[in-house]
Amino acid sequence: MAVAGKWFSSVWQIFGVGLSSAILSAIASVSPAHSAEEMIISYGIANTSISIAELEKFVESGESTPLLFVYGYLLNIEDPEGLRRGLKSPFEASPWSIDRFLNSPTGETILRRMGRVVNTGDGENGYMALKTAIAQASKRPEGLTIMGILQEFPDPQIRIDLDFSIDLINETTQVLFRDQTIIEQISQQRSAENSANRRPQQRFTIPNPRTMGPYSWTEAEVVFFNPNRDRPSPLFLYLPENIDRPAPLIIISHGLGSDPKTFSYLAEHLASHGFAVAIPEHIATSANRFEGFLQGFEEPPNPSEFAARPTDISYLLDLLEQKSASDPFWRERLDLQNVGVVGQSFGGYTVLALAGAKLNPQILSQYCPDLPNRRITLNLSIILQCRALEVALERQNFRDPRIKAAIAINPFSSLVFGERGMAAINIPVAIVSGTNDYITPAIAEQIEPFTWLTNSDNILVLFEGGTHFSFLQEEGGQLPIPPEIIGPDPNFAYPYLKALSLTFFNLHIRRELDNRNYLNDAYLNTIGSSLFQMTILEELTPEQLQRAFPQP
Incomplete structure (x- = not known):
């Protein structure tokens, strides 16, 4: 599916098809005033929280607190300035199209899947909270931004299931390794067959298929x-x-x-x-x-x-x-x-x-x-x-x-x-x-x-x-x-x-x-x-x- 570029890019960032994007979007899905005040990261029986004030300070000034620095290291964030821009940059989609997508079967599937990583404060799937936050943030004058989602998230806390996230990373890595290994094995086998069955240099008597042919053409609609x-x-x-x-x-x-x-x-x-x-x-x-x-x-x-x-x-x-x-x-x-x-x-x-x-x-x-x-x-x-x-x-x-x-x-x-x-x-x-x-x-x-x-x-x-x-x-x-x-x-x-x-x-x-x-x-x-x-x-x-x- 040559997936539409801007829409694919927006979906990738909003709904976190890539796991790091999901976690970063989740970090942004908290509110400094009337909504969430902290993000809780759950790992085993341990919980760690990050205040929204820390995140806002980073977005506004670029100054990172020690805790954010640690999480940036764990998530392999190599471009903090790029992350700041990403949090503030609007997505190129209208509120109407975003609402249509959120209420489509595809949008529901993506949100429910990401809600398994991005939970509400009581540990439930964050599907509905994400849906509400994105829909409301898309109506802001500046357009839909991650920071807008942060300010519209309708729950006092956001909880990240780090156990599930790490399992997902490991599983994804194994799948990528398996697929790459299979492709390499097939290619190597084919190369060995070519070497074993090498024929004398073939003389080609037909036109080179890489080059343009002899015919001119007309275009019609x-x-x-x-x-x-x-x-x-x-x-x-x-x-x-x-x-x-x-x-x-x-x-x-x-x-x-x-x-x-x-x-x-x-x-x-x-x-x-x-x-x-x-x-x-x-x-x-x-x-x-x-x-x-x-x-x-x-x-x-x-x-x-x-x-x-x-x-x-x-x-x-x-x-x-x-x-x-x-x-x-x-x-x-x-x-x-x-x-x-x-x-x-x-x-x-x-x-x-x-x-x-x-x-x-x-x-x-x-x-x-x-x-x-x-x-x-x-x-x-x-x-x-x-x-x-x-x-x-x-x-x-x-x-x-x-x-x-x-x-x-x-x-x-x-x-x-x-x-x-x-x-x-x-x-x-x-x-x-x-x-x-x-x-x-x-x-x-x-x-x-x-x-x-x-x-x-x-x-x-x-x-x-x-x-x-x-x-x-x-x-x-x-x-x-x-x-x-x-x-x-x-x-x-x-x-x-x-x-x-x-x-x-x-x-x-x-x-x-x-x-x-x-x-x-x-x-x-x-x-x-x-x-x-x-x-x-x-x-x-x-x-x-x-x-x-x-x-x-």
Whole structure:
């Protein structure tokens, strides 16, 4: 889910998805006058309190008391001045949008989870107190700030469950270590296989897939109507010129908080090699819609997006078929029976659904009703996946037979599809996984789901060093995302996706078998950047995954 940058950043800070942020927000969730006067930190049978006066003194003057200094050391706060700014800086969201979020299932889940760390004075879950404080603080003239939350917290004391916090840190560390170990083991095994099966230097007789192709292209914009939406949707087309046959079509599905510009670099590359490219705007989850939501003008996305997104693709194909049959400009211009799809994050879900993955209401029904009370997890996509239950109970299959191959980048799939849902795919699929992705984590959302595929001609692409945002064009339409979340410079990642996409679709859409020589990590890593490395696996079984990190 290319999660909307400013909204994701705000949620991260307000609700403390990262544990340190949670504790610091909790420190701020106390009041100097008519509300809380102290924060109590509970560890075992011991309790330690910090007065609000100490915190206010630090925020106003930068002067830290000895006790705050100790806690700053324990929480590894390396930038006290940055912390002061964070406590006073307003979040860019309107009171209306904040209120909508707080009263949404997603907001409730996050607040209830954080309330297990941030308790009221009598040790109860701090969910309602946090909700009240945030809602009231958002209405202040200066906007929503951590200090505003401090002044609005409606309880005499705030209690931090440090035992739970430390357990959570340890558990999170173990999960990160496990996931990294598995990825390293898989990569090392693949490297050993490459060395053992090293072939003579391969001579490539087809154009280099990293470079632009020989075709110029024109850009066009049309609109299409999806009956599941309340208004028409824009569709951006890249049409190659001077080709002697109908161009195969590639459709790109953007993620949450992005828009068609995010992948324009990929569209131009494919068009230069003779593919027609279509990028619809999924209007309820695009950057413009999210910006409007943050400003208080739009409703938040709802669960119907799990149906609307894949049907966007099917309806735009219907439109292009109609134009090809009735409009001389479009006649014999597109091959609409051999279509490839690329999608990132929520778009990754979209293309897997179109490829035949079936929604799994059984897993969602078992896991999601108790989601607010489950352990806090780094897998943020779980909260979004549970929103699919309403749709999954009504419809499970969104497969479109015109789709013949799919590339899913950073998709989420563990709950929304599960093993049975992924096993229903019967076309070639490439799953691209960023090894430093903590929004849709590699092991849970891509690597293990890859082992559930039962058809042939699939590949798993481990993009080592990649994050959830590595392939998003910086000057595209996505909302601003903090650099520390983006990771290494995405400009060095784009050539990998260009080469991978062109090669994969040449092989499986055009059926140009020579392209298989390019579809390996030995070649793709010659693209050359020390920031990233690709490992491509054609097969990975559950048993191999288990051996990569055996349970004690």
